[in-house]
Amino acid sequence: MRQPKPLPAAVRAWAEQRTGPVVSVRDASHGWDRSRVWELEGSDGVHRYLKISPSVKFFSRESRAYRHIVPALGHSRAPQLIDSRAQDLALLLTAVPGAPAKELGLDDAGWRSVHQQAGALCARLHEAGELHPADRVEAEASLAAAADGAEKYLTRAGDRLTAAEQQLVRDHAARLRRIGPLPVCYIHGDNQPRNWMVSGSGSGFALLDFERTRPAARVQDLVILTVTHWADHPDRKTAFLRAYGRRLTDAEEHALRCLTAMDAVNCLVWGPDNEDAEVTARGRRTLDRLMREAAPQRTDGGRPS
Known part of the structure; x- marks a missing residue:
């Protein structure tokens, strides 16, 4: 059984600047080593996701997709990008149900x-x-x-x-x-x-x-x-x-x-x-x-x- 991956403190602080305090963190990564995704529960009860991309290429592709391509899918058909932090390859995303x-x-x-x-x-x-x-x-x-x-x-x-x-x-x-x-x-x-x-x-x-x-x-x-x-x-x-x-x-x-x-x-x-x-x-x-x-x-x- 793999150990949960810790959310870097600096990235958590950045996310809290945009959403308010985080009261719980769950490692939602895939099984492979370079996958780093966490589910964040805010003090407002809202769940969001924070992802650190495995490479600059993937970060660039994904942040661009959320800004310019994903909106064509329509409301609730994909997560929405709340913010991104290039220095940490971090993406802060809304959750979708299901x-x-x-x-x-x-x-x-x-x-x-x-x-x-x-x-x-x-x-x-x-x-x-x-x-x-x-x-x-x-x-x-x-x-x-x-x-x-x-x-x-x-x-x-x-x-x-x-x-x-x-x-x-x-x-x-x-x-x-x-x-x-x-x-x-x-x-x-x-x-x-x-x-x-x-x-x-x-x-x-x-x-x-x-x-x-x-x-x-x-x-x-x-x-x-x-x-x-x-x-x-x-x-x-x-x-x-x-x-x-x-x-x-x-x-x-x-x-x-x-x-x-x-x-x-x-x-x-x-x-x-x-x-x-x-x-x-x-x-x-x-x-x-x-x-x-x-x-x-x-x-x-x-x-x-």
Whole structure:
């Protein structure tokens, strides 16, 4: 059992200058070492969240997202930024009601409903506004950047992948580079049920955690869902895309498949390095599936040996 992470005194004092006295603090961090989030209860009875970003890049992305992109989601559909403190990479946020979807023990119908709500809100995020010129350049280069990153992660993964698996990842990276222009937007970047807050017997829905929000191809926001929930439950993908408002094009489906290979090798680096069994299993499962699908099929009607 991990020890609670202490809230730095200087950051607490800064938060109290903006909200009044804090009467209780709860460590709300994720399991990985660099996650630092606390739930603060004020003397006014209001709960707020204080987050210290793991890097300048994530702080810049998230503070910018809260100021310029998140408002397009509408009231109560995401936390609001109360203030930020760049010297400590700190963000002070309002709370949204509910609990993460992954903690609710939903049945199949419940999951379809949640994915439908996620699709609708994701569409609103993706249509938040025109990209600034520099952001458009970054977005249009995002698939090539993902492909370029594959070699870096392959090097770091070492013998966690076989030679055949390494070649499969390289093949998918090469295909990704050949895909033409795709629709671009500001993506959430970590679009999955742990960041979906559900309240009011399923009627309320909000997005959390915008540290990975960035300009990119729209389809990059669907990678995690593709290799987790949608892998065994295509009905959830159908519900999401119906609410999202359009089907993926053939080029987007092809890009999505290639991106799952990039995600797999990333997971097989990050997961073991951070002792995250869930992320490691996600990468291994995706890679095993891609290898099975790439295996040559026998022509005599039998299964491959």
